[in-house]
Structures are given as structure tokens and as C-alpha cells.
Amino acid sequence: MNETIANLKNRITGFWGSRTKKQRTVLISSVILVLVLITAAALFSTRKNMVPLYSNLAPSETGTIKQNLDGRGISSEIADDGKTILVPEENVDSLKVELAAEGIPESGSIDYSFFSENAGFGMTDNEFQVVKLDSMQTELANLIKGIDGAEEAKVMLSLPEKGIFVSDSKEEASASIVLKTRPGYQFQESQIKSLYHLVSKSVPNLPTDNIVIMNQNFEYFDLKNENNFQNGTIFTAQHEMKKEVERDIQRQVQNMLGTLMGRDKVVVSVTADIDFTQENREENLVEPVDKENMKGIALSAQKITETFTGTGNPAEGTPQSEDPSDSLGTQYLEGTNGNGDYEKIEDTINYEVNRIKKEIVESPYKVRDLGIQVMVEPPKKNDTNSLPQERIDDITKVLGTIVRTSIDKDYLPETVTEEDIDNKIAVSVQPFNGKMAFDSETKTAIPLWAFIAGGVLLLALAAAIFLFLRSRRKDEEEEYIVEEEIEFNIPDVTEETETEATARRKQLEKLAKEKPEEFAKLLRTWITEE
DSSP states (O other): OHHHHHHHHHHHHHHHHTSOHHHHHHHHHHHHHHHHHHHHHHHHHHOOOEEEEEOSOOHHHHHHHHHHHHHHTOOOEEETTTTEEEEEGGGHHHHHHHHHHTTOSOOSSOOTHHHHHTTTSOOOHHHHHHHHHHHHHHHHHHHHHTSTTEEEEEEEEEOOOOOSSTTSOOOOOEEEEEEEEOTTOOOOHHHHHHHHHHHHHHSTTOOGGGEEEEETTOOBOOOOBTTBOOTTHHHHHHHHHHHHHHHHHHHHHHHHHHHHHOGGGEEEEEEEEEEOOOOEEEEEEEEOSBTTTTBOEEEEEEEEEEEEEEEOOOOOSOOBOSSTTOBOSOOOOOOOOOEEEEEEEEEEEEEEOEEEEEEEEOOSOEEEEEEEEEEEOOSSTTOGGGSOHHHHHHHHHHHHHHHHHHSOGGGSOSSOOHHHHHTTEEEEEOOOOSOOOOOOOOOOSSOHHHHHHHHHHHHHHHHHHHHHHHHHHHHHHHHHHHHHHHHHHSOOTTOOOOOHHHHHHHHHHHHHHHOHHHHHHHHHHHHHHO
16 A cells, blocks of 8 residues: 555656646646636535515615524525615525515505504594595505506695585595606606506596606606697607608618618618698488499388269359458359269389498598608719619619508599609619718627636646646656566566576475475485485
8 A cells, every 4th residue: 555655656756847847837727727617616506596585675674674584594685775685596485475474574654454453443533534545645656666667656645525515516636646767767658648547546536637747857757648739749749650651661661672782782761741630520321222223122112093983063163262352353164064084093112221321530640742762872882884774773663662552542643654653752873982880799798808718718728638648648658668678678587597406406396295295204214314
């Protein structure tokens, strides 16, 4: 064992002594680097991932929770200026349930649980109204804090007093809300609308017009009513719609021509004229069911036939007017007796027609006119003739199709000529000077220097391992050569020459081993003879 340790020590000492100063430095650096990497990996593998347990806490609540966690023996950290407490990720769910069962965290405001906890205590009507108002404000603030982007909420409600008599007019409530929004967060219009409706439906007799919402930066969140635009809101909405139409068409043309000519060789500009007139009309139409014969559906039919045959006296007398003093001045003539026939046929049919009632609301967004301007850089920058006319005609034809389909049909003449469409298109072939340079650098989550440092460390480690293996292999080859030389050059000291004495000695040794009794007799014989 000691000999093995001594041989190993000699080999290590010989290996280290045969190295140069540079090789020793590389080996020591490699060993230190490996130890550092192993230590870092061990630290990262054993480190606990801390996540927020509660956020936006008051300092007193943070202290209470911290004391409770320390009593449980759970590691915790405090962040965000004492407003957030962090715990290991695997303990978050269980801690929330356990702390909630203990009533932690406790808020300094009054919520609806106050009534159940203090139902046995008597209080006056005024006290009850104050507690009720405070609880409504607290619950409404908790609802608002659940909305994405709202970290804190302060609510102030003003409730009207109930009248003594039933005939008293019912007054409206009002609400003022101050939000603490997340830095850089922008509320969408749908979120603001939902927030107004949430507050309005949570408080009785509270219209949205009586609600004021602002944030900590004195920015107001106004509810935009569709039928009530003020302070230039109508112009702003129309301008945004016009820009959206122009941007959409410009993007389509840019992508299409960019694929054909190259992304940096086409510039597109679009101008649109939008008709924002909104028309509401009602149409009452009557149409026959059978349009070919212009007939409707027969609902009922009546046919009356009267026939008379015989003799009768003719009419006699003087006709009288309504005024007895006024005479018509004529008399019926006396006729002669005779026979006569009389027949009357009356046929009545009631038809039903289609009665159509239409309430039409015309869209207020119609493209009344459209213009597209395109600048194309020729394939040879300084030669405008390098772009053939056929290619320009193809571009003009494509743009003409876009213009023809984008303009509303009500604003196009009955017969649209190609000249009318070409007047709305401009294609110019010009070299571009001063192109915009776009930043094509891609951002990675890990910085570039980290990759470089890691690559250098890996190369150093690989070089150290290579040198170590190479030196070890060289030492083994040298040792093998030395042993081989000793084996073939140094004679065996145990080898002896064959003589008569050695032959006799070997015979005696063989006899002693195989026949010890005879060898003993032989020795006694030699002794007696001497």
C-alpha cells in the first residue's frame, strides 16, 4: 500500500516537474474553473424560487404576515418597499389557504363581513348608514382592484337621503373614483366602458353621467357615448377612421408591390375621401304577389246575379227638390203598358298584396374618392429607363382594380372609363436617395458577452483537458520505452552457467523433494564415511 502511494506521488511529482510554466497556469485555471462551475450549478439547483405571496400590502400587514411566516419556520423575503412579501413557490397555495383561515391579511376598511360579525350589537340609524356606506365603498374598491391594470382604488359615494313622502322626487347618487394604475398601462375603451357599468350597476340609482374616474396622475377616463360627442370627439373619430382606411390600403399595396419589386424599392401613399353622412329612413312598399300578372292573392269573392221578367206601371209624378219652392220644371211622361226583362250581375273579388316595411340605417363610412401615389425605384438606380413600360402598365392596372373596388358604387358614374380610374393613380419611376436604415439587430434574452465568455471558458477547459491527456499519454510512452530498454539490455542476475557441481546440486534437490527418506539415508552414509 505504501509502495503504491509512493509510486503515485512520484508520478505526480514527475508529471508536474516536467510541465512548463504556461502549462501549469492552464491546468490550475482549468481546475479552478471546473470548481466554480460545479459550485454555481449546485447553488442554482438548491436555490428556492421565491414568488409573491401578497402584493400591495400596508407596512403593518407585511409585518404581521412576516411574523406569522417566521413562526411557521418558512423563509420569506420583503420587496417593493415593504409592499410585497415573497415565499418559496411550492408553499404559495397552501399558505394562502392557511392564512386566509386565520383572517390574514386583515384590512383596515369595513366590508360586508362587519354586519355578520357585529350583528348582536345595537346601533342607531345614522351609525348604520355610515357603516353601510363605508362597506359599499370597500366592496366596490375590491371589485375595481380585480381589473387588470388597477393596483389600488379609492371610492367615494354620495347616496341621496330617502324622502319622507312617496311623492318626493327620487334623487340620483354620484361616485368619485381614484385609481392607482400600473406604470405604463393603457386602458382600452372596452375596459373603461366595463368599469363605468360595473360602478353604475353596483350602486342603486347611479347613472354613468354621475361617475368620475381618474388615476394618480390626474388623467380622466371619460366614457364615450355614441350619440354625444363633445370637444372635437366627432372630428377625432372621423379622422382616425380616415387614417385607418388609408393605412389599410397602403399596407396592402406596399406588401404586393414590395413582393414584386423589392421591399426597399417601393413607396406608397394613399389619400381617401370618406363620406360620414349617416342616413336613417323608413320605406313602406306595396307589391303584387304575382308580379308577372300584377295580381295578388284572392282572399274572398262575391258574385250577385239579379233577374226580373214581367209587366209594370211606368213612373209617374213630378220630381221634387229638397226645397219645395224650387221645382225642377219637368214632369215624367206617362208611358204605355208593356212587358220587360231586367238582369244585374255583380262580381266582387278581394286581393291581398305584399306590404313591406323597411327601416334602413345607411353606413356612415363610405369611400367617396380614392387616390394612390406610387414611387418605384428602377432596377438600375440611375437609369429610369431600366424599368420597362410593360411593368409600369401592370402596376397601373393592379392599382386601378384596387381603386375600382374600394370606391362606393353610389359615387361612381354609371359608365366608368379607364381614363377616370387612371386619373386617380400616379406611378413615378425615380431613384431613391437617403433610404431609411432599419435596425436589423435582434435582441436576445441573454447578452452577447455571456455567450462569448461561456465560449472562451469552454475552449479553455477543452484545451486544458487536451494538454492533460496528451502529457499523460507522453509519460506512458516514455515509461514503456524505459522498461523495454531495461528488459533487453540488462542481463538477469539469477542466470547461472551449467557446470558439473550445479548438475549434482540439482539432482540432490530433486531427490530431497521426491524421496526424502533415501536422501536422509544418503546423508547419514556421507556423514559416517567422513
